Structures are given as C-alpha cells and as structure tokens.
Amino acid sequence: MASYIEDYALLSDMNTGALVSRAGSIDWFCAPRFDSGAVFAALLGERDNGRWLLAPLESMNPTPVEEIRIERSYRENTFVLQTVWSVGDASVRVTDFMPLAAGTSIVRNVEGLTGEVTMYNEIAMRFDNGKTQPWVTRYDGAPDANGNTNPEESMLVGMAGPHALVFRGDAMPDGEPDQHAGTFTVTAGQNYVFTLSYFASNQNPPAPIDYPTALNYAQEQWREWSGLYVDEVPETPEAPAEVPAVEENTHYGDGEDVDTNRIAQVEAPATDVSVDSNSIAVTREVETEVLEPSTNTTSFEIDAATYEEFAQTSVNPIVEQEEDDAAFEAELREARLRSLLVLRAMISRETGGLVASVTTSLPEVLGGKRNWDHRFAWLRDVAMAMDVTLAHGHERETAQLRNWLLRALANNPYNLHAVYGVAGEKDDLDRRLALAGYEGAQPVRSGNGSHSYFQGDALGQVLATFANLRRHGVGEDHLSWPLQQALLNSAVEKIGSEDRSIWEMAGEPHIFTHSQAMLWAAFDAGVTAVTEHGMTGDAQAWAEARDRVAEEILERGYNEELNSFVQTYDGVHVDASLLQLAQIGFVAWDDPRMVGTVERIEDELMHESGLIYRYINRDSIDGFEGQDNPHFGASLWLAEQYLRSGRAEDGKRVLRTVLALSNDLGLLSASYDFEAQRMTGNFPHIIPHIALIRAVEAV
Known part of the structure; x- marks a missing residue:
C-alpha cells in the first residue's frame, strides 16, 4: 500500500x-x-x-x-x-x-x-x-x-x-x-x-x-x-460599502509595478553557481521518525507487508500551541514562500498551463467516491495565480499564464469551459483506470468531466484578472481584448442561469449566488476597461448588466431575515464560496451583510477545529452520499476575511491550525480528515497554497 x-x-x-x-x-x-x-x-x-x-x-x-x-x-x-x-x-x-x-x-x-x-x-x-x-x-x-x-x-x-x-x-x-x-x-x-x-x-x-x-x-x-520574493505586498484597497455602485474591484492588491517591456520574456537565464555539498539548509522545523531497534539480532529477509506498514507510518500529529509573535511571523513568511514555490512547480514551463495538482484520484473522503483528476488547468486557478505572480514581481510567469489563458479562451469564448488541458486543449473524456485506487477508493480517473460545466466564477475570475493587469500597466493586444469582449457578450446571456457552482457539484444545477456575483465582477471589469483605460466597447450595456445582476443578488441571493448572503437564489443556507464576495469587491470586508454571512458560515460550516467545510451536503446536492472533509482553501478564505474585517486573532488562529496540519515540508492537500488525522484529496493542491499566500498577506 x-x-x-x-x-x-x-x-x-x-x-x-x-x-x-x-x-x-x-x-x-x-x-x-x-x-x-x-x-x-x-x-x-x-x-x-x-x-x-x-x-x-x-x-x-x-x-x-x-x-x-x-x-x-x-x-x-x-x-x-x-x-x-x-x-x-x-x-x-x-x-x-x-x-x-x-x-x-x-x-x-x-x-x-x-x-x-x-x-x-x-x-x-x-x-x-x-x-x-x-x-x-x-x-x-x-x-x-x-x-x-x-x-x-x-x-x-x-x-x-x-x-x-x-x-x-x-x-x-x-x-x-x-x-x-x-x-x-x-x-x-x-x-x-x-x-x-x-x-x-x-x-x-x-x-x-x-x-x-x-x-x-x-x-x-x-x-x-524565490529571489524575486516580495516581502511586503501593499494592502488591498477597501471596497465601497454600497452595491451596485462599486467602481473598483478589490479582489486584487496593488503589488510591485510591472515592467511591461519584460512581460513577454519566457526563458530563464542560465547561471553558473557553486554548491557546497556539505550544506543542508533546513527551511522548516524537521520532524523525525524513529523506528526502535529489536532485541532480535538474527538475520532477516525483506518483508513486503512490514515495509508497507512502515510506509504508512505518519509523523504529523495535530499540534496545538501558541507561538510568540516573532516566531509566528517567521513561520508565516516561510509558509508563503513555500506556497509561492509550489505555484511555480505546477506551472508548465513548456506551455504556461497551471495544474491544480500533480495527482489524480486521491480521495477527498478516504474510501469514498469523490475522486477527481486534477492534473488539468482551471481557468479560475490560472487567473488567481496570475494575480499572485504579478503582485510578487514574477513577470515572466505572469506572461506565461496570460498567454496560456488566451490560447485556451481562443478555443471558443462563447462556449467557455471551466477546465482545459496543460497546453490549453479541450479534454472531453473522463476515463477509468484499472488501478486498485488509493486505499481502495474508486473510481480511479484519467480526464476530467467538468469541462462541460458552465461556471460563472471562471468567466468572472478571468475578466477580473485582466482588469488587474490593466491597472498594473499591462496593455491589451490584438487577441486579448477581442476575446474579453466576446466573453462579456456571452456573459449577458448567463445572467440568472443555473450552473454547478465553483464546487462543480454533480447534483442538480441551481442559480448559485457566487456564480452570479462573478458575472457582476466580469461586467464591472468591462466597464472600467472602457471608462478608465480607453478600450472600445458598449460600457453602457455592460453597466446595465452589472447593475441588473447586483439587484438580483440583493433580492434573491441575500436573505434579510438571516442577514446573510445565501448559497443559492431564494435559499436559506450558505457555502464557503460566499467568502469571495468581499474579495471581488461586491461588498466591503466589514459590510454588515458580509459580517452576517460570516456568522452563518460559522454556524453552518465550521468544524470544531476552526476549519470549515465547503458546503453541507444536504439532500446530496453534490451528487454523492455523505459529507466531505473540512477544506484547506475555504478555511484560508475565512482566515483572510477575518484578518481584513478586523478579527485578527481569529484569522491568525485559523492560520496556525492550517500550518500545524501541513506536512513537515509545508505542503497541503485539498482537505483534512480530523477523525483519521490525515490529509485527503489530491496533493499538493494549488487552491490552498494560493489562498495561504493571500491570507498571510492580510496579517
């Protein structure tokens, strides 16, 4: 095993x-x-x-x-x-x-x-x-x-x-x-x-x-x-408190200025350096595993079963301790840098595509059926990663991600897929592999069937990221703006449409509040492109669409009695995707409606550890029986929300828990099984590492 x-x-x-x-x-x-x-x-x-x-x-x-x-x-x-x-x-x-x-x-x-x-x-x-x-x-x-x-x-x-x-x-x-x-x-x-x-x-x-x-x-x-690491990233500007009169998207903090003349540079320079082979630089407190000696000193043979038992021995217990501020700050800096390195490790230097993970079918629930192939590039992930590389001065990688994104969109922006292959190709097959599965979890997949799902969050994330590039002086070209115009025009037809949410739920589709909010972000990006950056386009039509979406969200995606945004239109429950409403600037971090939403998330989604579930699987909304495990990425979104809304100690507490549960090398999977005290899901996973970078920058 x-x-x-x-x-x-x-x-x-x-x-x-x-x-x-x-x-x-x-x-x-x-x-x-x-x-x-x-x-x-x-x-x-x-x-x-x-x-x-x-x-x-x-x-x-x-x-x-x-x-x-x-x-x-x-x-x-x-x-x-x-x-x-x-x-x-x-x-x-x-x-x-x-x-x-x-x-x-x-x-x-x-x-x-x-x-x-x-x-x-x-x-x-x-x-x-x-x-x-x-x-x-x-x-x-x-x-x-x-x-x-x-x-x-x-x-x-x-x-x-x-x-x-x-x-x-x-x-x-x-x-x-x-x-x-x-x-x-x-x-x-x-x-x-x-x-x-x-x-x-x-x-x-x-x-x-x-x-x-x-x-x-x-x-x-x-x-x-890692030498381009930017230690201090300026704080994200606050969003206006009123909706829909939001003039600037606050999902993206202003990072280092970008030299647009270097944005197309893609080759890494070759440099001769010397290495001290005796030097071991430890970047994290090392955990040591000890196998006690036996009193039996006779000769032995290789025992496969015993070796496999040794291979299954985990040395990563849950740690509960309070560090002093200086030690905690050092740990945060180290965690952010390792997450930046994970991001670079999963960007193809050949194609510029960013994979969500290097693995397939590691189960989100041990022994369960929530097993997916994450060796693909999600538009959402690529766009979020681009914001990080831009903020940290990685112009070459920003150019790689941007160029990959344009090639993927060129497949057909009017029929946008959520996920593409490493080179930007479509993959319409979801195959089953003849493998026993991790600890017997079936199915084992090759390919990802979520390509066919419309996801409003992908469309909005892409357009919001291009808006961020423009704010940093990265100009549009003959391909980039026409593709964005096509996306904006197609988005008009998606207002009020059902989809399967950012979580790609296999159950019945719904009108998800988060998906509609991301359409709002898309239209807002289109309006500012015309009014602030001189691009051509029908800013009035996009502004009307933006305001229409905002009004529908406030009417059907916000429950006044609960003082909370809700998971689906006219619903009464929440999911973790609502934490992105402040990230994209739809409301301010400390808006009373956002504060009320956080309270509902704490009531409905919070595990006793302080981490949260992505959603509660009521009536098998995701197409499976049972509940999945608390999610690292969603929990780190909550940490950022706490930190940016004035609840600093709560945010730091979530960060401490996540860091304690990361492995000895600072790597994170998708989720964590507290009963088994084990990581679950594909490994390492890019969403938790991007979310960790953002949360640390909010401290």
Missing part, C-alpha cells in the same frame, strides 16, 4: 512532478507531462504498478536491529529534497531532485555521512499508469582493447510502444522480469548517483546526467524564482 498522503514530498521540473514517500519510495511519476500516463503508479495501486524504492535495507526489517531515524527537508528555497537516514551510529543522506533542463529525469544521490549503511535499490518500470510492463534490456557499454567494459556506461533501457526509460547508476540492480533490485553498501565519504530519464522510444537514450552541474542549475533556477 502507498504511504499516507502527508508523508509525500514533491519533486518538480516545472513540466511534471514526482512524489517521494518518507519511506524512500517514488510512488507517483507521470512523464513527460503532468497529465501523461504514470511511469510509477504505486500511489494508486500496488508496488507492481511501478515505483522506485531507495532506502536502507534495515528499514525493511520486520524487527530492525538498529534504531532508524529519518529527517528530511528541502534545500533552502528549492525542490531539492534531502533525507538523512540514521541507522544506529551510521548515516546516509539521499538527495532527490528533477533537473531543470531539457528532457524529463529524476536524480537520486546517496552520500555516506558516518559509518556504513547497506542500501536497498528497487525499480519497477511501468507505462500507461502501471498497466504496461516494458521490455527491459541491460547494456554494459562497449568493451575496451582488453575486453573490459566500463561500469559507468552500464544502463537499463525499458521500452514499450512509444515510451522508453533509461536507468543509470553507480551500483546497478539485478534484473527480474518485472523489477530490478539490489543492495550496495555506503561508507562515510562515498557517493552513489542514480538517474532515470524518459525519452521517446524512436530516439536514442539521452546522454548521462552530470550530477553536480544538474544540481547547481536546478538550485539556481529555484532560487532565482
């Missing part, structure tokens, strides 16, 4: 990602793109569905002879993972990363620190999400004049149809039909480097990777991104 979700670390090359468990197993890796078929799919199945395990042999002993300690961290401001294994008095450091260069590869380096440790190395190559077992051939290199081969030229090549993998290493594992495995012993000062690279089977295997060069460049590129 796979490890707990929170026990995974993310590796990324900004085109795809891999998940490494605390137990040393890479259980998920899609190549060459985020949405490609998985090469390692043990996360959603069994070890036979593909994985790469690299760990001390002793860690798989049913009764370890020596005490085993595990400490891991990312090198400062990077996605270079370092795991220190201590086996008794001996120790090794495993460095895992994905090179940020041409091709798709994973590099793993084992460095002896003290004493002597025997390592176990097992790789099971697969393609097509664990379904296809490739034909694997070992090549030992050309013999020299004396007939000897160079062990450094040895490689394993696995091939099946269009796909191929090449594995190289300083200690090659032995071959079996379905996997290759072996052991090697590392002493202090020794290094063993292993690489796995994907390539098209009609091409020759790529050249061997030079470990120091690849590591140096990867670290430099991650730090170049």
Whole structure:
C-alpha cells in the first residue's frame, strides 16, 4: 500500500512532478507531462504498478536491529529534497531532485555521512499508469582493447510502444522480469548517483546526467524564482460599502509595478553557481521518525507487508500551541514562500498551463467516491495565480499564464469551459483506470468531466484578472481584448442561469449566488476597461448588466431575515464560496451583510477545529452520499476575511491550525480528515497554497 498522503514530498521540473514517500519510495511519476500516463503508479495501486524504492535495507526489517531515524527537508528555497537516514551510529543522506533542463529525469544521490549503511535499490518500470510492463534490456557499454567494459556506461533501457526509460547508476540492480533490485553498501565519504530519464522510444537514450552541474542549475533556477520574493505586498484597497455602485474591484492588491517591456520574456537565464555539498539548509522545523531497534539480532529477509506498514507510518500529529509573535511571523513568511514555490512547480514551463495538482484520484473522503483528476488547468486557478505572480514581481510567469489563458479562451469564448488541458486543449473524456485506487477508493480517473460545466466564477475570475493587469500597466493586444469582449457578450446571456457552482457539484444545477456575483465582477471589469483605460466597447450595456445582476443578488441571493448572503437564489443556507464576495469587491470586508454571512458560515460550516467545510451536503446536492472533509482553501478564505474585517486573532488562529496540519515540508492537500488525522484529496493542491499566500498577506 502507498504511504499516507502527508508523508509525500514533491519533486518538480516545472513540466511534471514526482512524489517521494518518507519511506524512500517514488510512488507517483507521470512523464513527460503532468497529465501523461504514470511511469510509477504505486500511489494508486500496488508496488507492481511501478515505483522506485531507495532506502536502507534495515528499514525493511520486520524487527530492525538498529534504531532508524529519518529527517528530511528541502534545500533552502528549492525542490531539492534531502533525507538523512540514521541507522544506529551510521548515516546516509539521499538527495532527490528533477533537473531543470531539457528532457524529463529524476536524480537520486546517496552520500555516506558516518559509518556504513547497506542500501536497498528497487525499480519497477511501468507505462500507461502501471498497466504496461516494458521490455527491459541491460547494456554494459562497449568493451575496451582488453575486453573490459566500463561500469559507468552500464544502463537499463525499458521500452514499450512509444515510451522508453533509461536507468543509470553507480551500483546497478539485478534484473527480474518485472523489477530490478539490489543492495550496495555506503561508507562515510562515498557517493552513489542514480538517474532515470524518459525519452521517446524512436530516439536514442539521452546522454548521462552530470550530477553536480544538474544540481547547481536546478538550485539556481529555484532560487532565482524565490529571489524575486516580495516581502511586503501593499494592502488591498477597501471596497465601497454600497452595491451596485462599486467602481473598483478589490479582489486584487496593488503589488510591485510591472515592467511591461519584460512581460513577454519566457526563458530563464542560465547561471553558473557553486554548491557546497556539505550544506543542508533546513527551511522548516524537521520532524523525525524513529523506528526502535529489536532485541532480535538474527538475520532477516525483506518483508513486503512490514515495509508497507512502515510506509504508512505518519509523523504529523495535530499540534496545538501558541507561538510568540516573532516566531509566528517567521513561520508565516516561510509558509508563503513555500506556497509561492509550489505555484511555480505546477506551472508548465513548456506551455504556461497551471495544474491544480500533480495527482489524480486521491480521495477527498478516504474510501469514498469523490475522486477527481486534477492534473488539468482551471481557468479560475490560472487567473488567481496570475494575480499572485504579478503582485510578487514574477513577470515572466505572469506572461506565461496570460498567454496560456488566451490560447485556451481562443478555443471558443462563447462556449467557455471551466477546465482545459496543460497546453490549453479541450479534454472531453473522463476515463477509468484499472488501478486498485488509493486505499481502495474508486473510481480511479484519467480526464476530467467538468469541462462541460458552465461556471460563472471562471468567466468572472478571468475578466477580473485582466482588469488587474490593466491597472498594473499591462496593455491589451490584438487577441486579448477581442476575446474579453466576446466573453462579456456571452456573459449577458448567463445572467440568472443555473450552473454547478465553483464546487462543480454533480447534483442538480441551481442559480448559485457566487456564480452570479462573478458575472457582476466580469461586467464591472468591462466597464472600467472602457471608462478608465480607453478600450472600445458598449460600457453602457455592460453597466446595465452589472447593475441588473447586483439587484438580483440583493433580492434573491441575500436573505434579510438571516442577514446573510445565501448559497443559492431564494435559499436559506450558505457555502464557503460566499467568502469571495468581499474579495471581488461586491461588498466591503466589514459590510454588515458580509459580517452576517460570516456568522452563518460559522454556524453552518465550521468544524470544531476552526476549519470549515465547503458546503453541507444536504439532500446530496453534490451528487454523492455523505459529507466531505473540512477544506484547506475555504478555511484560508475565512482566515483572510477575518484578518481584513478586523478579527485578527481569529484569522491568525485559523492560520496556525492550517500550518500545524501541513506536512513537515509545508505542503497541503485539498482537505483534512480530523477523525483519521490525515490529509485527503489530491496533493499538493494549488487552491490552498494560493489562498495561504493571500491570507498571510492580510496579517
């Protein structure tokens, strides 16, 4: 079985990602793109569905002879993972990363620190999400004049149809039909480097990777991104208290000024830097897992069941503690920076598309059916991410996201989809994969059926973000404004339309207040484009549409008796999407109607932990039985609302809870199961990380 979700670390090359468990197993890796078929799919199945395990042999002993300690961290401001294994008095450091260069590869380096440790190395190559077992051939290199081969030229090549993998290493594992495995012993000062690279089977295997060069460049590129970190982002301007006379959208704070001459720059500069291989920069308090030694000192064999039990051992308990202000501020800064790095990790440097997650079908409820493929790009997510990259001075990434957005919209702005492929393509299929599922959760999906759902929030978010770009001096071009005009014209026909909400509920459609409010934001963006930025268009018609939507929201989406906005027109319940009404400037953060809405959200949606559910699943409104788990992203929206409306301590309390529940590397999934004390949903998930950035900036 796979490890707990929170026990995974993310590796990324900004085109795809891999998940490494605390137990040393890479259980998920899609190549060459985020949405490609998985090469390692043990996360959603069994070890036979593909994985790469690299760990001390002793860690798989049913009764370890020596005490085993595990400490891991990312090198400062990077996605270079370092795991220190201590086996008794001996120790090794495993460095895992994905090179940020041409091709798709994973590099793993084992460095002896003290004493002597025997390592176990097992790789099971697969393609097509664990379904296809490739034909694997070992090549030992050309013999020299004396007939000897160079062990450094040895490689394993696995091939099946269009796909191929090449594995190289300083200690090659032995071959079996379905996997290759072996052991090697590392002493202090020794290094063993292993690489796995994907390539098209009609091409020759790529050249061997030079470990120091690849590591140096990867670290430099991650730090170049985090080096643009803007510590202080100016506060978001307050929205007018009256509706519909709102002149400016307040969803977006004014960030650093943007050099519009650089907005089209997309290539990262190559920089030579030196790396101190002995330096371990810990960016987060390290959590340590200890396996106690056994009194049984007899020899042992690898026990798969015991290893899987070890892989399932979580070391992330719920923490309840109050930090002093200085320590809390440092923790917030670190969390925001890691979230910014997660954002960069999930933007394709090839296409500019932002995926919601690197995984599919990790269940929102353990053992349940709320399982979705989030390796796709939602218009809403891309637009929200663009606001963040713009505010933090990341002009290159802002340009990438903007250009992706335009290409996706060009599919047909009059028939807007909520979600597109990594390159902006439509994906009309929702397939089922023949995998056992994470802890048996079914179905396992490839593809996302929500493409066909109209979502008013997507349309509004996109147009509001383009308004934000204009406020920062980013001009329109021959493509961008005509597409926005088409969206605005199509939005007129959507006033009062039913949809499935921001949550993509599979039940019956309704007129959701949040969706209509996002249409209001779209029309408001169109009006300001004409009146403040000199764009062409029918500002009067859009202003009339904006005011009409506002009036309908106040008449049918606001319940005076409850003093609260409501989830659906003429309804009496709330959902977490209503927290965005202040974010988009429909009402002020401290408007009495917004304050009343927050009170209803606290009454209806709040878990005893202080986190909130997205909605209460009354009458199976989402198409499923039962209730899902408290949602990290929605809870962080509540934290921001608290902070910006004067309830600072309440906001900080929610932030403390979320940070305590993030994993030891600062990563968040979609939701949290408090009964099981485990993360749930796809991992890592972009919405909580974007919401965390916003909430921290409100402190």
